[in-house]
Amino acid sequence: MKAVFKARYKIYVRYPGWALLNIVFPLFLTVIPVFLAFGVTGSMETTNLIFSRYAKTEDFVFYVLLGSTVWSLSSMIMWDFGMWLYEEMEIGTLEQIFLAPVHTIELLLGSILYTLVISLINSIGGVLIASALLGYLHIVLSPRFLLALMIILLGFIPLFGMSLFFGAIVLRIKEPWAFFNFLTALLVYISGVFYPLAVLPPSVRVIAILFPAAIQIADARAIMLDVEYVFSPLIDTLLLISYALVWPLFGLIMFEKIKYEARKRGSIGAY
Amino acid sequence: MGLKKNLRDLWVITKYNLKIETRYPISYAASLLNLLFWFLAFATLILIFSSPNSPQEYAIKSNIIAWGIASYILFSGMISEVGYGMIRLQRRGTLEQILLTPIAYWVLPLGLAAFELIISMIFVSITILLMVIIFKAPIIIVNPLGGLLGLALFFMMSYGFSMLLAGVAIKAKRSSWALGNALTMLYMIFCGTFYPFSTLPEQILIVSKFIPLSYAVDIFRTTLIGIDPELIKGEVDILGYSIPGALAEWIFVGLLSVAILALGYIVLILTIKDGRRKGYLGQY
Numbered sequence: 001m002k003a004v005f006k007a008r009y010k011i012y013v014r015y016p017g018w019a020l021l022n023i024v025f026p027l028f029l030t031v032i033p034v035f036l037a038f039g040v041t042g043s044m045e046t047t048n049l050i051f052s053r054y055a056k057t058e059d060f061v062f063y064v065l066l067g068s069t070v071w072s073l074s075s076m077i078m079w080d081f082g083m084w085l086y087e088e089m090e091i092g093t094l095e096q097i098f099l100a101p102v103h104t105i106e107l108l109l110g111s112i113l114y115t116l117v118i119s120l121i122n123s124i125g126g127v128l129i130a131s132a133l134l135g136y137l138h139i140v141l142s143p144r145f146l147l148a149l150m151i152i153l154l155g156f157i158p159l160f161g162m163s164l165f166f167g168a169i170v171l172r173i174k175e176p177w178a179f180f181n182f183l184t185a186l187l188v189y190i191s192g193v194f195y196p197l198a199v200l201p202p203s204v205r206v207i208a209i210l211f212p213a214a215i216q217i218a219d220a221r222a223i224m225l226d227v228e229y230v231f232s233p234l235i236d237t238l239l240l241i242s243y244a245l246v247w248p249l250f251g252l253i254m255f256e257k258i259k260y261e262a263r264k265r266g267s268i269g270a271y
Numbered sequence: 272m273g274l275k276k277n278l279r280d281l282w283v284i285t286k287y288n289l290k291i292e293t294r295y296p297i298s299y300a301a302s303l304l305n306l307l308f309w310f311l312a313f314a315t316l317i318l319i320f321s322s323p324n325s326p327q328e329y330a331i332k333s334n335i336i337a338w339g340i341a342s343y344i345l346f347s348g349m350i351s352e353v354g355y356g357m358i359r360l361q362r363r364g365t366l367e368q369i370l371l372t373p374i375a376y377w378v379l380p381l382g383l384a385a386f387e388l389i390i391s392m393i394f395v396s397i398t399i400l401l402m403v404i405i406f407k408a409p410i411i412i413v414n415p416l417g418g419l420l421g422l423a424l425f426f427m428m429s430y431g432f433s434m435l436l437a438g439v440a441i442k443a444k445r446s447s448w449a450l451g452n453a454l455t456m457l458y459m460i461f462c463g464t465f466y467p468f469s470t471l472p473e474q475i476l477i478v479s480k481f482i483p484l485s486y487a488v489d490i491f492r493t494t495l496i497g498i499d500p501e502l503i504k505g506e507v508d509i510l511g512y513s514i515p516g517a518l519a520e521w522i523f524v525g526l527l528s529v530a531i532l533a534l535g536y537i538v539l540i541l542t543i544k545d546g547r548r549k550g551y552l553g554q555y
Contacts, residue, residue, distance in 0.1 A: 015448075
């Protein structure tokens with residue numbers, strides 16, 4: 001576990017440009033919808049006024065910043081394990097890794113530790129820089145932030161399970177980019193990164209709440225901005241706990257099944 | 272004879288990529304859905320904030336946004352296919368073999384670009400169709416020939432930047448990912464992809480005016496829609512002569528397109544020659 005963490009961390013620190021981009025990414029993802037809204041309405045006052053009709057807050061910029069940050073964090077956790085396997089597969093070292101006398105869970109935990117450390121440092125750094133630039137530091141540096149962080153951390157458990165499932169998909173389909181891009185776009189649309197879930201059609205909202213990040217985003221906003229929860233604090237937390245029980249188990253079963261099939265067919269090393 | 276051979280080689284590279292693409296229909300469908308959902312995410316925002324009181328202005332803004340997204344599809348496709356395409360071949364160990372075959376150096380990147388142009392045009396058509404359906408806004412094409420010329424200049428500029436990235440990427444390898452992503456982010460924020468330039472805050476607009484691609488996007492979409500350019504307005508004084516802003520922007524974009532294309536080509540070819548001499552084309 002330590003070896004996986006160390007290996008991945010060493011590669012990461014060799015490319016400081018990656019860290020820089022990860023830190024500015026939430027700010028970048030905030031600026032586009034804000035400018036888009038500004039472009040349509042013509043002024044920030046009108047933007048905030050119209051937005052308050054839908055989200056019960058007049059702080060559109062912070063609303064999107066929070067959504068973008070939680071989204072970037074969740075997205076990184078969800079994809080990182082699969083993308084790591086993809087890279088190892090592409091350069092021909094995946095079979096060697098699976099031949100090492102370690103269990104999948106050890107590999108996953110090492111990878112999780114790496115993702116957690118890197119993505120949390122990047123996201124907290126990113127949100128602090130963005131808040132300082134946009135004048136929201138007083139909101140971020142409050143006890144509410146810690147409470148929101150707890151909800152976000154709880155949502156990570158099912159996301160790690162999902163990351164195992166996506167790792168299984170990488171082993172099966174080999175070229176996961178189209179799937180990755182499609183699912184990323186779908187999740188940006190349904191999880192309310194830029195807007196409240198309430199503006200989505202009812203059928204889309206049902207799909208959205210099956211996805212932990214949608215609840216993480218909505219609840220982090222509810223805690224920080226006093227806007228509405230998806231259902232209520234209790235129901236949302238229970239939902240996240242139930243996902244935290246189901247997804248890791250499902251992900252592990254799927255991953256072991258597909259890895260076993262790939263080993264039998266001898267296709268782990270093939271790309 | 273030379274031209275005929277080069278054109279044949281160019282077609283082989285384009286066909287090779289198209290064949291690969293058509294072998295993966297699920298991947299293709301996923302890409303279309305990817306476009307649909309990004310569009311839906313931004314369309315939801317636009318629909319929240321749009322005012323139904325000014326249908327004419329709404330139609331123009333919708334068209335500006337839709338053609339801006341269309342330009343982004345082409346630009347990001349070029350960065351991915353040409354900029355990262357070369358590094359992908361290097362990572363898979365086939366770049367050196369391809370460059371050892373008796374083809375001109377410019378054939379490989381241009382073949383990749385031609386393939387991307389075909390794919391992008393399909394995606395652009397779908398984007399415009401989505402605009403009509405989701406935004407309920409009419410397609411405005413007032414000057415198709417002018418728009419086509421603007422698109423050609425935009426293509427040249429994007430291709431130039433992509434070759435520049437490919438040149439850097441062949442040498443810098445994984446470090447170049449940050450550069451490619453930074454280029455795309457800068458493009459999305461400052462080049463008016465998702466919004467008209469006229470609505471940008473002054474501080475952002477100043478940065479936009481320093482980026483050549485902004486002018487190419489502006490001239491392409493405003494010519495097509497039949498409105499005045501947003502970046503160079505009114506009359507411009509050049510060497511004592513007063514010329515219309517639109518003409519000045521055309522000249523500016525024309526010169527910049529040729530210059531960036533030449534710069535990208537030179538950087539890529541010099542890197543390939545250097546890589547052959549020092550032996551790093553096959554290393555990743």
